[in-house]
Amino acid sequence: MRxxxxxxxxxxxxxxxxxLPGIAFFILFKYVPIGGLVIAFQNYSPFFGIFKSEWVGLAHFQRFFSNDDFYLLLRNTLVINLLxxxxFFPFPIVLSLLLNELRSMVFKRxxxxxxYIPHFMSWVLISGLTYLMLSQSEGMVNKLFASLGWETIDFLTNSDYFWGLITAQSMWKEAGWGTIVFLAAIAGTDPQLYEAARMDGAGRFRQMWHITLPAIxxxxxxxFILQLGSIMDTGFEQIYLMMNGAVSEVADVFDTYVFRSGIQQGQFSYSTxxxxxxxxxxxxxxTGANFLAKRFGQEGVY
Structure with missing residues (x-):
């Protein structure tokens, strides 16, 4: 073996x-920090360090689950991720199928x-553009409404619009970039399958439905399984930049709560x-989604 x-x-x-650089990155920034999770069971103090801080067991978890904000944070996090x-998840798939049907390579590129361009914009820029477009007083959309004699809409400070706004932002920014993987998978489909389908009289939609989709x-x-793994993560930067006092009840998620309690208030053990x-x-x-996928004859992550 050796x-x-x-x-x-x-x-x-x-x-x-x-x-080697990738392996070193994962070891230093993914595996080594796992040892720091022990402070979740301590009253960690930077003065005493990990080895001398007081051990409190599950006290921080009990405090978190009994906190009145827990169910609010859980609801907001789950709703945003389920949306x-x-x-958002099927949108790159639809875009990939449509792009694959374009025959002009110049137009396709x-x-x-x-x-792809929005992917390279920071969330600060995306948030700024959102304010410029949807602000009730200065936004272009509301100025258009006002010029047409319609009532302006309070997009940014009305909690009814926040979840949809966050989802729309994510779709606009990342959907194009997400098509790369699906287009690469589609490119690996055997062209003879399409030729056989055309000879059998299948149109482009039926080819897409019976050949392209099964191929990817x-x-x-x-x-989808990997996306489920991040269902408790909503993207701190996006939420933090779009959140304001008027929508905090529907905008506050686990990530923003950890930032407040861990960074701003110094409760390192609690936030850990x-x-x-x-x-x-x-x-x-x-693990559960991967197990079910294997049970139904699909390929899982591992």
Missing amino acids: SRLWSDLARDKYLFLLA SLTF VVQSVL RNVIMIL AIGLFKSVIGIVLV
């Missing part, structure tokens, strides 16, 4: 060297470039306990 390992290293040494799964089904399943709770839920969902 001799085979060394022979593999010697044979593929350049490939391992290429992988993302319902509308132009459309792809336009769709495994990719869809894997990405919340982060650990989120991670455990993510692991359970990924």
Whole structure:
């Protein structure tokens, strides 16, 4: 076993060297910090450190679950993520299917470039554009409404619009970038299948439904399972930038709560306990979804 390992290293040494930065990144920033999770069970003090801080067991978890804000945070986090799964997740798939049907390569590349551009914009810029477009007093949309004699709409400070606004922002920013994986999967489909379908009289829609979608089904399943793993994460930066006092009841999520309690108030152990709770839920969902996918004959993550 050891001799085979060394022979593999010697044979593929350049490939391992290429992988070394990625391996080092995951070790330093993903695995080493796991040891710090122990402070979730302590009253951690930077003065005493991990080894001398008082051990309190599950006290922080009990405090969190008994907190009046827990169910509010859980509701907001789950609703935002379920909206993302319902509308944002399938959107890149639909875009990929439509892009695949374009016959002009020049037009296809132009459309792809336009769709990719928002991914490279920061959430600060996206939030600024949102304010410029939807502000009740200065926003372009409300100015258009006013010029038409319609009533202006309070998009940014009305809690009824917040969840939909966050979902729409995510779709506009990331949907184009998400098409890359699906377009790559579609490109691997055997062209002979389409030729056979055309000979049998299948139109473009039937080819899409019976050939293209089944060809990328495994990719869809894997990405869906991975998406379930982050169902307790809503994207701190986006929520934090769009949140204001008028919509805090529907905008406050676990990520913003951890920021307030951990960074602003210095409750490191308490915020670590919340982060650990989120991670455990993510692991359970990924494991369960992967198990069900295997049971139904689909390819899972592992």
